Amino acid sequence: MHAPGNNPHAEGNDADAPGNNQYAEGNEVARRVTGLMDAAWERALERDPVTANRLGRTVEHLPVGSPEEIASAVAQARKALADLSEVDLATADRETRIAAGFLQDHLEQEVAEEDRHWYRFGVTPYYSMQLGFYRSDLPHLAGNYVQVVEQLARNLDEQRARGIRIPSWACGIVIDTMRSYAAATPEIKAFDKILDGLQQDADSNNSDVGIGQYDGGAAAYEGLIRLHTGLDLTAEEVHRIGLAEVERLTGQIAQELQLTDEEAYRRQLANDPASYAKDSADLERRYQAHLDRLSGVLDEVFEKLPEAPFAIRQLDDGLAGGLTYGYYEPPGADGVGYYHYNGSDLANRPLIQAASVMFHEGLPGHHLQLGRQLENKALHPLRREQLELPTFAIAGYHEGWAEYAAGLCKELGLYPDPIDHYGRLSAERFHAARLVVDTGLNVLGWSREQAGDYLARAGFLSPVEVESEILRYAVDDPGQALAYHLGHWHLKQLRAGAGGDLKQFHEAILADGPLPLRLLSV
Template structure:
């Protein structure tokens, strides 16, 4: 999956961008409009939205490599921000609705559909009090700020000015903490609070970030790794400034937040697990389902899809059990795979080395399936210690478009029982190439596309693509080992179980314990991994649904293209069609691919 903060901030504004020499050609059936007035009006409107959005929340620019606001960590929880956000979204929705969509063609029409849907979803989301739940153990600006300050994330520490700007950013973070405390208090008064277990998970994170002397803080990282060209005077001056800022601003902010959560919030946290337990929670969850899946499927429909897919995958797993000659039933096979040390590494560095070897194997075969390859590399790293306890098993953080910062495939090695060897081929396909790394790097290199098209994000598209990438294993020469194929089925089972468990928690009133038991009964996942997964779904309702829903749609479209085009079907062209126009809602992607199929059929007829 994409890192939470990066994923949350990928949807920004759309600016006009001409086709550059050497860039990929426009997609079939997506030529620029022959009636430029409406198209120009749309592009100007989107450019304007981008700038207005940055005026309102300039701190987010760093996540798409705009460094104008490196010193900002702005207040986005106070009443003035919320009012300004509502005004902005309603104004731009009205403006895009005033454009004559019928006069737009090709990519201009795609851009219109995307931008209008974004504004509609933002306006619909104004009805829900997200600001009263400003952080949890899984998505937390407090953790994001620590990653930025570590010197190993998107915040640059290349010049003296970069160092100084982060010092100013720390003041903004301290102010945000005070706002978050007030919103948590308001949520407590209104009964809009987190489940107790999630609050308990937050406490050690906040405590660790606020403890110890400055020199042992994660924020000391940039000081311990000064660029070689810094003078002795600058090093001494910055070290003292960071020591002072960490000791008097950053650490106290974490301590304030930790104390409030421990003493004034935890006693009021709720016992139930799902969003349905909150006032208006059912409507809120339905909105999040639509937002994340980019479909109109209901929680009940998704729950049924999940049950059916779990049954199908169990049957496939049974075939693998029989193929390897395991004597025992499927549950015993699960236990065997969870407990036999042959299937696990002993050290984190061994896990990383295994992925490095796998990377070379996969990269050698990618040209067989892809016409457009990334120019940018990715690196493989262990998840940082301060967030490992609650982080997912793996994640991907996009690199910079100019290649100066590679993409990062993070592997969580805190619990090696959650990193089985038999899952490595599938996980690498998903997080790295041709999954998240491929999708992001190929897209951002398309200079003909606007910034919005290169950075706009939908969970159903991004995670749906990554899950679709897993299914390419046989075409890339993988899954020859039956245990690796089981690993593929196991990961597919995880995404299918998510359809059942996420909707179970938030729409059907399931308890945390029931959700854990369901996943334990249907997989060989470790108990630690199951607990982290279930608590993630509790913290981020609806997000986990998007993986399987998006993958099913992409695979459905490929199957349709293969059926209609027959021998003329070119998988490399199909992948370009999916990847090179930016991230799209599933309905928009469906329309685009069917136009491409029709254009290919027209070539055959001609």
């Protein structure tokens, strides 16, 4: 995965200025769409100081995340949608129609935040990452940072008043995450208030799971499916696709690896010391060995590779407990894209899926796609840059591509070791299982035990990993995990119907930059 909306430190240039892009040279319709894109870009930078800062903008304040700020953003999005609806796209060129479709979807997601933001917890491992970016990238706004934390405490209180609170079983990791931020800034007393409230949540014996337990939560989840996948599917449809895909992949594993007893094979791998890294240096060596096999292969199936190199870094200790694997950081000031890997608890983290993870996170996955995206100066910055806002329905495109890329490497013979081959297929099945478990936990009435048992059967996860995955689906970021396999599944469908050669298909997917999957055509 790549960090939610995160592209810290990338250098800006004159192409980031509103109006300085390919769309501004077209006809009146193109100019009107460009003007609306420019305005949306400026509004986005107001609410996304991390991106504004790395593009060289002067940042004088942080958005505190208050209900009043949300209401203002929603009102502006509604006005922009009305303006966009008055643009006659019948005679527009292809690029203008693509831009308008992207903008409309983004604005609709902004309007949805009016209610949706109450179902998001700013203290969980994924969403609290914003606090770290504010502190590291914008230290001159320390006073404003205090206000952000204070507002976060007020938001949590308002969520509790609405009956929306973190269940007690999830509070341990969340408390640890907040303690790491509090330790870095002990002078901010609002962290004490947050931690006191979380401890009360932990003591509440609330064992419920999923967003569907809250009033309005099921409807919010339906919107999150569209946001995270870019597709128009119901939870029931997603669940059925997941069940069918898990069954298909289980059969494929048995056939391709000639396994008559997969459970025994998994126990054998779990008990083999060779399945585990001795330390972080050993882990990096193994990751790099997989990447080295790509040399000379990718030119055969891609017209263009990113200019930026790719490297590996260990994840910050404060985030290791809440992230099963890690995250990808696109090229920044040093011109390098990084995978931040989880180097904790290595004795309990088998590396059967290490090759699949590297091809997903690096090349030809996130690094190829996002590296090219950031280097494509023909794209409007609203489409090119990775923004820190949860209002872009492109996770299905990004994570779907990364999973498609890891699967493509199987076609290219890049899993020569049977263990890596099994690791890839089990990884794909694990992502398919997420469709079942995420929908099950959030709206279909599954218990944590039921979800854990299903993940244990369908994936190759340790108990620690199962715990962090369930936290992710049911509390931290409901619906986000759907992006991986549904995106992969949708891209395979597009490829099957496209015809032509592989290079042409890949270029058709990559050349236009990120889009909600339902708007993607080849």
